[in-house]
Amino acid sequence: MSASNDASHNTAPLTIPVTETTSGPNPFITAQQQLDQAARIIGLDPAAHELLRSPLRELHLTMPVKMDSGQTKIFHGFRVQYNDARGPNKGGIRFHPDESIDTVRALAAWMTWKTAVMDIPLGGSKGGVICDPKALSPSELERLSRAYIRQAGRILGPDTDIPAPDVYTSPQIMAWMLDEYCAMHKKNRFGVITGKPIALGGSAGRGDATARGGIFCVREAAEALGLNLSGARAAIQGYGNAGSNAHKLAAELLGMKVIAVSDSKGCIYNPEGFAFPALNAYKKQTGSVAGFPGSAPISNSELLELDVAVLFPAALESVITAQNAPDIRAKIVAELANGPTTPEADTILYNKGVILIPDLLCNAGGVTVSYFEMVQNAYGYYWEEDEVHRRLEKKMKTAFRAVQQTAQSYKVHNRLAAYIVAIQRVAEAMKLRGWV
Numbered sequence: 001m002s003a004s005n006d007a008s009h010n011t012a013p014l015t016i017p018v019t020e021t022t023s024g025p026n027p028f029i030t031a032q033q034q035l036d037q038a039a040r041i042i043g044l045d046p047a048a049h050e051l052l053r054s055p056l057r058e059l060h061l062t063m064p065v066k067m068d069s070g071q072t073k074i075f076h077g078f079r080v081q082y083n084d085a086r087g088p089n090k091g092g093i094r095f096h097p098d099e100s101i102d103t104v105r106a107l108a109a110w111m112t113w114k115t116a117v118m119d120i121p122l123g124g125s126k127g128g129v130i131c132d133p134k135a136l137s138p139s140e141l142e143r144l145s146r147a148y149i150r151q152a153g154r155i156l157g158p159d160t161d162i163p164a165p166d167v168y169t170s171p172q173i174m175a176w177m178l179d180e181y182c183a184m185h186k187k188n189r190f191g192v193i194t195g196k197p198i199a200l201g202g203s204a205g206r207g208d209a210t211a212r213g214g215i216f217c218v219r220e221a222a223e224a225l226g227l228n229l230s231g232a233r234a235a236i237q238g239y240g241n242a243g244s245n246a247h248k249l250a251a252e253l254l255g256m257k258v259i260a261v262s263d264s265k266g267c268i269y270n271p272e273g274f275a276f277p278a279l280n281a282y283k284k285q286t287g288s289v290a291g292f293p294g295s296a297p298i299s300n301s302e303l304l305e306l307d308v309a310v311l312f313p314a315a316l317e318s319v320i321t322a323q324n325a326p327d328i329r330a331k332i333v334a335e336l337a338n339g340p341t342t343p344e345a346d347t348i349l350y351n352k353g354v355i356l357i358p359d360l361l362c363n364a365g366g367v368t369v370s371y372f373e374m375v376q377n378a379y380g381y382y383w384e385e386d387e388v389h390r391r392l393e394k395k396m397k398t399a400f401r402a403v404q405q406t407a408q409s410y411k412v413h414n415r416l417a418a419y420i421v422a423i424q425r426v427a428e429a430m431k432l433r434g435w436v
């Protein structure tokens, strides 16, 4: 790697053609631009840069599935193995009507950077099926999950590529997929998939691992700022797996007061803070946080702009933008969601002195405990929950400090620093292998 290569980055290297998207920015182009920016700063070798702009392999699948009506329906899907220089590919499978090859390519690239930032010995991949899972019966969903594995199972394996749940796929779907894979290979191979139910080789502590990893990062960031979080206020956008567990753990581990939360049906505020058990039970009972007794309704933009110590975006992409970033008053923005902040907003927050903990790092607790699950499957020996928590905390702290030190030495914001850490690690592995 040498800074003298800068001129070669003026022209983007040739890469695989991207497909058209009907709405919004093409996520794969965004992923390539993020790579280009970090590559320019570190003066990445041009061949390494070109190699990292495209997935190493992709499989396009066509799957016949018998529907409950007796008719056969044809589904299409993908598995993209982005880069396995640092170890077997790792990445979830999404079932979504808007799934596209470029979304899967982008997510596979981000998995490559996430495993590298966490310094876990894995590469990055992602899979997807174009379908509306809400319109499928449980038995149709099972047949589709098994059909996916009959096709993609040829390139999956504990030493090659390990899927996990993602949007609209669940531990039950992982269990069907595992069973199909074991049937294909005529033996139990628990390590081929993670996010499994505990009764089928899943890991203790996987359920809240994403939020827990984010909370460990927040604690590190507060320490760096000299900020006392005990009794300090937090707001959470999104009250699903990541957001609701962030509420529980922000209260339990940091002593914080969560004063605003939202979900797709509403947004609520109480300056005294919400008790997790009561709000969680209410959401489970009614399906939403909206209307929780003692709360006042506020708008989503009001939630984002509250005067809090920590803001957790835990729902959607692109919610902190150039328009609202100047009004964000949080001292720490902890990205549990993937992609909640636009590049323009990154710069605005950085210049305002807001500490942003980027998604690559902040929500990497999930993939880290998935890695622990693989390790336990390989050993056939399972850890107690407190051991999982202890090991996760150590990994998160180490990764946080690597990003923080890189941000300081390159004088860049934390997101760019996370990319720099990741890309340097993947490039080093490719160089050692003699690929570039």
Ligand code: NAD
Pocket (backbone or CB within 6 Å): 210, 237, 238, 239, 240, 241, 242, 243, 262, 263, 264, 265, 300, 314, 315, 316, 317, 336, 337, 338, 363, 364, 366
């Ligand atoms: P989830 O489906 O469990 O929860 C999503 C929540 O967001 C729901 O409460 C939903 O009502 C809410 N929501 C949807 N639209 C909203 C809106 N307009 N305003 C406010 N809230 C809205 O999903 P999750 O697993 O918690 O994932 C949330 C984010 O975290 C996603 O970006 C996901 O990619 C990311 N993430 C999750 C994990 C994980 O392990 N769960 C790991 C890494 C990243």
